Amino acid sequence: MYFAPILLILVGLLCYKVASVLIRRQRNARKASRLGCIPPPTAPRKGFLGIGTLRESIRATREDRGPVWMHENLNAIGKTVHTVRAAIFDYELIITRDAQNVKAMFATQSQDFDIGLHREKCFKSLLGPGVMTNRQEKWKHSRRLIQSQFARDNVADLDLFQRHLNALLRRMPVSEDGWTAKVDLSPLFYSFTLDTSTEFLFGQSVHTLSPEDRAGPLSWDYNAPDLSTFGYHLDEAKHIIDRRGALAKYGWLLRDNTFPDHCKAVQDCVDYFIQKRLDGTWDGRKVDEKTRGRDKFILLDELIGKTKDHYELRCELLNVLHAARDTTASLLGWSFYFLARHADIFAILRKEVLDTLSADPSAQITFAQLWSCKYMQWFLNEIIRTVGVVPMNERVAVRDTTLPCGGGPDGRSPVFVPKGTQVLVPTYSMQHREDIWGESVEEFNPERWQDRKFGWDFIPFGGGARQCLGQQFARTEAMFAISRMLQLFDKIENMEGPGPIKMHQTIENRSGTGVQVRLHLASSSFKSHCQERKTECELSLSEPYDLGLGAERGEKLV
Template sequence: MHNLVGLPPSLVLVLVTVLGAIAYVFLKGYFIRRQFARAHGCQPVARSANKDPFFGLDMIPGTIRALKENRLIARTPEFYRRYGNTHTVRGLISQQIATIEPENIKTVLSLNFKDYRLGFRLPSFKPLLGEGIFDTDGEQWASSRALIRPSFSRDQVADLTTLENLIQDLFALLPRDGRTVDLQELFFQYTIDSATEFLFGQSVGTLKKSQSEQSERGFAEAFYNAQKAILTRGIPFPLKFFFSHDEAEAEKYNQICRTFVQQFVDEAFQAVELKKPETEQSDSETKRRKRIFSHELAARTTDRTRVLDELMNVLLAGRDTTASLLSNLFFVLAKDPAIWEKLQREVAFLEGRPPTYTELNNMKYVQCCMNESLRLHPVVPRNQREAIRDTVLPVGGGTDGLSPVFVSKGTFVSYNVYAMHRRADIYGPDAEIFRPERWEDGKLQPRWGYLPFNGGPRICIGQRYALTEAGYVIVRMAQEFRVLESRDPGPWEESRGLTVTSRNGTKVALTAD
């Protein structure tokens, strides 16, 4: 006997049972989550950036327009002023809570660290980086951090010899007679030379290559293009349709980069296998060996792919962040002669000689300038985490935004450092202005309201190295050049990448004494 739709009764019974089970699981989960939210006093986020509550399609035209106008980041402070410090953003396939509340960010990155993940990076980053500290979670990430951390000891960072050698390479390329030069391009060459020297014990030497030797810079160029592919690969659907992406071309660049680094991995393992007993090493030989990052990793694991992946991860983070900081900072310094003169007064006691590590760390105004650049132009302006279980944010719920917020499993929490660093209630009414003096007296203590290097267990492992490298360049440039003058009449504009730099470069004129 058949029912009205022509299905056998037995099949109807199975379908009803399956649908009933699905409904039961859904309702059970709903009530469990509601009880969890009530137990924590949660209130829903009151405001949304979307008019379309289902697919968020209304956001797409504005996003595309902002991309074309190079204002994707610049427009975000206005979003938070309009929709509140914590609001929701609906995407086509995801729900997102966007926040610039320090307590929420502290909870995500530190207090409830184990409730979140960032493994969603892996599909975009893995073709170039493999699986390492930058794109993995859980035990694998913890193992990566434990493997890498000893190589960023104070003794390693405090050796400034390589930085001085490279600064001389940089000086050799800088005109001293007031001709225009783009410092941004040179800073990226400087930092890739520095990073490869630190990681491999051998620099790629891009600063020493003339324009006629561009073909010899194959690795640096491939690395740049491979990063552009990461960015395009990570664009969410349906925005992908508006951007061209040739994965075959990207894979060519990935292979150039990984093959180049592989030779240093092989050399590192060979060095470890052939090394003499410690008692037969001279002190100078021992110190030199300890300064080669790849050798240290090879001494701690026998997995060559693991070492290759970690080197790629650290190279990406180390090269781009420091170069972006220097480029953004010098763009602003060139427009304010008073700040440049104040830096020169601070370094005058050195009488032209390079600073020691201790002297560099004691230069307060140099530190203030770096702090202010990282505040106004954070090199990683936005980040996010995905909840791997039901959890809670401490603030942002209710009409006043002061109640806890329930975060269901699978929800993304996005935190916007660029917008948070411009909060007038944290940094004062001049929060949009570059003013290093705000950091001078020590009264400004934004804590989790200032996040240039992330925070919690995943705080940037190389931040001391990055600040030492950037500070060294600032000091040596202030010693070498009496005049730093901007040759860009416009304001700073963003260039979208894995890190954020000036769209028009850092065009300046330098005059030596």
């Protein structure tokens, strides 16, 4: 009985939708032609309404080859085609790996573009509004608040990295033959960067790698949240967000009842840190106003000088934590993934570290020394280029606008971009364009960076107005950890065996098979450790030897 009116309403809605799409297309076509724009090539739409393409892309991501799938699909349209239109259902977007278009969106026409609304929507519940998720005026406010802090020289604290690296090394006991057991370095680096970034942001690490250090300062406080699960809840919440993000504007379809609990657990911990800092109490002692944040850089302390709004502090700090932690862990993981597969590069890099810094892993390293390691810089650039640590970026047009090129058969005409259109920037694909990087594009070769300057064709840290604020921090942390490990170990072996590279793409891109290696302790570092600990150098190692600097042999590993 009710069937006919419902059907009528549905048909009416469908007609309205079709009519409005057609009218919008006509209006856009007229405006585009007035502006001298020509559409770019259209990516083939597979299956009904492009559902086949969507399915293929989801399958590729699930099989850990998402960035490669995108690159191959663009190349299939044409190796010289760098801007295309794509459509799935009623959703039309532009994909560009053209440096000129990227420069326009990120810099020269940045007032016409912003990050997509779905980034804000996906992350809102976990991070809240902050520098990564805010748009327009609100973003400008967040950026101003954070940026001035990052301009300081002492943002990257080498002592901080050293302490947490020691904890990581304690997880890698060495046997009698000088080799560590087979270890997956990937999760260790994710823990390492969680520990360093929580300390750098909140002034208190969650000590994932050294829980024994966590117990001390907070044991007196019965109201303290459970810091041991901070990393778990953060990872789980991010995992759900990643899955939603893959569905773009349809992300809301993916429901997960555990999501609010994960978000709350993370926020409770951060709230606790902030409250303690705001109260001026920490570890039961009064924090001295004068020394607060002076001897070492703590972002929370710096922000407290600008705002006392608890919610704002929490959101901004969580935004930076999200930006900092996984990206740097991915960079470190991939570094050792490639070192384990390129013995020649391992040898060159190690020689540079020993010559420039010292062969002694307990000798002090300075910021200037680290940054003078040229080959190390090339090596990191090549890692970032090869894997695309953040393999995809995006913008959305906030008004009708244009991109300077990509249109027409020769790709030289401007392209019309209607308001609300999402423009994807597949940075991985940009970094694998043969016309930019040459025929050896798929070769891992740090030396290609010898005389190369950064341009708009290499934007792993974004560019222009929203450029990454932590590039220097991330590079310093990675250089420090790599240098120390190369001082300690003289060999690395790939324990995964042959097989294709797997790129597990979430927001960052990490190795889908982990970083399965074993490392061999250099005899010189072994001696220096022994001397430092006043133990005998000719130790006959009948038990695994604990590598952690400062830790005594035989100490119980956690």
